[in-house]
Amino acid sequence: MPLRHDFASALPGMFLDWTADPVPHPQVLRLNRPLARELGLPDDLPATLLAGLDLPEGARPVAQAYAGHQFGGFSPRLGDGRALLLGEVSGPDGRLHDIALKGSGRTPFSRGADGKAALGPVLREYIVAEGMHALGIPTTRALAVLTTGEEVLRENGPLPGAVLVRVASSHLRVGSFQYLAAQGDAEGVKRLADYAIARHYPHRAGDYVGFFADVAAAQARLIAQWMLVGFVHGVMNTDNMTISGETIDYGPCAFMEAYAPGTVYSSIDRQGRYAYANQPLILGWNLARLAETLLPLIDADEARAVERATRILEGVAGLYQDAWLTGMRAKLGLDGADAGDRALAEEFLEGIEGADWTLCFRRLSQAITDDTALRERLFKDHWLDGWLARWRARLAPDAAARMDAVNPIYIPRNERVEEALAAAQAGDMAPFERLLDALSDPFTEREGLENLALPASEGFGRYRTFCGT
Template identity: 65%
Template structure:
């Protein structure tokens, strides 16, 4: 059994990719199928359970598929690489879901492409399952995200720093894989015609309402800025750290993409970094709003010729939008924080009230998720998270005076009981390497409904034990 795909990206944007084929997997095996997502996409889950090993390893192409490796560039940790591209991924095509929305279907870890830059183009089992888990965690939290449709093992071993590991391929679903770096690839080559062509495609696919604006390309840029400001605010509100906010990892659609060295923060500290390669803390938790603006400035640079033929006027128009990004982000963040705190109407003191709590949490290492969740129902339980609760005791009456009558209900809906706790993620991945997927499946079950407290899942609500040590993440997929 297979399914049919469209190829609007390949059809409408010749020269933006290289046609390519997946490497042959010697013994593909379907490890997990995201049946709910398959149904949402209008696919047949039962048929995919039967034939998914071949389909999701690239051995049997969907009807109409034309596998391509997409071209893009990107700023990586601030340094510009004019050619990156899909070095281990292939876009099979697009499907339209039951709601009429178009989605890319991409294989990740399917072998070398012309963009591989010396890599083997493969992925190991652990990073594939990690991306599957974190994508589902973000989806459960209601945060726009790419998702995993399937994970397959390939029947081969691949060499990594940790030794020989089982190879795997992730099938990723995204609103599209157009990145800031996609625009940068052609802008860096001075190909304004292709930048315009890409912008027209992105407008039609993601922001069709901007096509009717007096200045459609400026309206498009503003729409991307708004989507990204809302997205990063939602990351911050759940303590998520992406870890590698390079411009090639910033999707024009406003979805979270590329779950490499990401993780959820436990003890609140704005300087938290998990990525093993982020030595300077560029992508620390507290820097994410700043990198949002930096990345959007890089996007604006690629679009300047479309904003106005006069360079000075083009820069002025871009700056007008860029100057609003900080306020957009703060507006989304404060609205979300009001929900997290269950505040009664808007008040001029709300920012200070939230900021003072965060200062206390940072000073005493209070757990981000537990503090807000416990405030909803049991202030004493929240108090116990602070080593010296006297400052919390001074803050509490200010919050209680602002708390809405339905605060507990609102806060329970805004503050998850469970997140993808780092030690639970690692437990699931370690077990998977041993051939035991039960911890992975149980974690997926927990993350599908993170706002409901269930006694049987209490262990998933608690921070890592001290023995877990300092957590480090790595780029894997």
Template identity: 55%
Template sequence: MTVAASPVTLDDWFARDLGGLYRPWQADPAPSPELVELNAGLAAELGLDAEALRSPEGVAILAGAAVPAGATPVAQAYAGHQFGNYSPRLGDGRALLLGELTDPAGHRHDLHLKGSGRTPFARGGDGKAPLGPMLREYVISEAMHALGIPTTRSLAVTTTGEAVVRDGRRQPGAVLARTAASHLRVGTFQYAAATRDADLLRRLTDHAIARHHPDAAHAERPALALLEAVVEAQASLVARWMDVGFVHGVMNTDNTTISGETIDYGPCAFLDAYDPATVYSSIDHGGRYAFGNQPQIVQWNLARLAESLLTLIDDDTDTAIALATDAVSGFGATFLRHRSTGLHAKTGLTDEHGELVEDLLRLLGEQHPDHTRFFRGLSAAARGDVSPVRDLVVDRDAVDAWLDRWRAALEAQDRPVEQSAAAMDRVNPVYIPRNHQVEVALDAAIAGDLAPFERLVDVVTQPYDERPGLDEYAKGDPSATGYVTYCGT
């Protein structure tokens, strides 16, 4: 049904521009929708009335049981390489794009439902989602936003009134309403290119440029400029993932956005112990998407985007290939620039100290300290208390030697050491969504107790300010060996 006095008014820009890249569709009925969690802060940023969203009409929209004014719900089409294997037809198998809304600052955002039932792109299953995974995406995506990392965001989680069974476990069925700069992916371009419809690929490229990288429209080769802009955005994004120890877990080309936002929080987690080989996905047996492999995987995905754009980059195939190759080859230097900037900020260094930073990464790889606590402890070490850092390693002589060199570098800078320590506290979080804390909160929520979940959301959305009574949220799980997440999570 369409809501007459809708608390949300949407545009249908994607649907108007990009026929051929979607199927019009409706969400499955939600017999008895109930609001579980509403992100009132995000609603305010979007110019939405939180109380109206809490009304029966608002909850019906958030659950997919009603269509807001101006909306043309569609299931988006895209292809993708999943673990390196190409699938020509993926698409929104259990999701719908309701449309776009414009916030008070004039920025467009997709409003998208996840877990709203099967679509023509469904690849098995009922297209519905259990409550736990939807709450998981809510808390982790909001934590990422609080950490300053570009990401889709979670507006609300609603239950549908139906039960969903996954892996023998019965849970309430749920829908996540999320927002994004858009849901355009590398896989969207792969799909359009595979149709061999030149007009469709050009319309998609023009749409992506207008929406995300408008300066590319004025370039000599707009499609090449788009590719270069996405290379820059993705290099910056993955460097920020590495800064906070985030492991995405399923970096397929259909999960690589044109906007440079993090998308699809399935088998993702944060490092406890620092180890580049860390894998959390149950199906990543070869470590393709391990923590330390993320930069080269993104570059590989960007090469697939480049292939999709070749016909628009230049009429001459050899010229197009050469130009696209140069653009993708530039990813390495761009990523290292962003990564170096992040690591220098995390260590309080304003001058260039590449060797010192590289030696730190080598030391971390040998000692495997808690990633978050180690970097947060550096500000204490700068102030003279090295115990928060030394207590995390086995080889204290090695860390002492590095700390001596690092302290000398800090003291040689133009700003006082205390200013450096304060700057480090602004980029090194105290709190992240610790894997064991996430599981505790989700188990309680599924059982009907939302208090631990809401407490966790409060903690991780204020990640830099140490607060009394939250010591447990700053600690890793002492028994954390072999933590595993799943694609359905």
């Protein structure tokens, strides 16, 4: 697995050279062979190499530096506290992909933490990231999960240790720009912007306004896709917002089951800042923070720079709404575009509040001819008759097939995820593999997987997710 180290060569001051902690007995628990093949890598990569202990040719392990607004408060120095970028691999398509470790031990950015990862959170990231990829949502992905042969101590006691090998288009974040801007390093910001443009938006070479507009558009599309599948990221800090437009950091994330706009799963989001319905608002807030770092590049005259950046920021809500409505038309099977489509979609959402998001949309295709299954999913249906008539009048000729191609039957349901993680930590990977298999083809309903499509049982209780640290 020969690697490049373009990031480390191009961006001095953005990292610290570091090495992974040695672990007693690294073993490959799960290798993502399809992803390995996509990257042109062998599917028998040894554990010591994947753990960063035997470095591949060209590797230069570094802990990346970045800043970030965390729940609204700015931290000028965060960085990889338990992660290392080993380098980049050039895939068969010529594009670079980061190969990084998560859970590889303390770094100078660890802020008192142990730098380790427990097996449960690592497997959660694998499951959810692969689920997102199969749904067509841009995301970082897991190349491998390694067990380390050691235990890590968490609030609920010692847990089996693990390392995640993560693949990303890059790990550049809004917080990467904030890190340099906070130091007043204007040349560093320019160097970083030029690197990000060359890597992700090469058609924007020298055009920093266009670069910012492209990042805003990519993120608007991404958040719209989250909303359309009921995904709650849980920790939309600026250091978790990528320049590439990929989903990153599957810590306290979850898929919403019963539809409620105020849904929060993260145990640390006590004010609901990153609730489901707030995600589009945080999109704009985070992009404004990126704009602040780019102002000197956008225009030498600060007033003009603010005006040009503001013009783009003012268009973000429209970009998001357009992407969301396009996706909602597909989910509803509508024919073309009509001025009343937004109202039609919003009325449906109002009507299904409290019911299962995924199954209401999935069973909607059956309601073209028989609405029995849909009515079984709703707690209130007094609105449904009138809505169905207006909806049926707007349907595309092949609406049912179109809808089933975009409305999944299988998502990483919270109870099923927890069952798979508990079994894996006890040494049984079968539930994990079964869930992963279903999520790899989320739109095709299959016999024998019925329980993976069901909402959580009554005894499951209120669901809470936690950061892996």
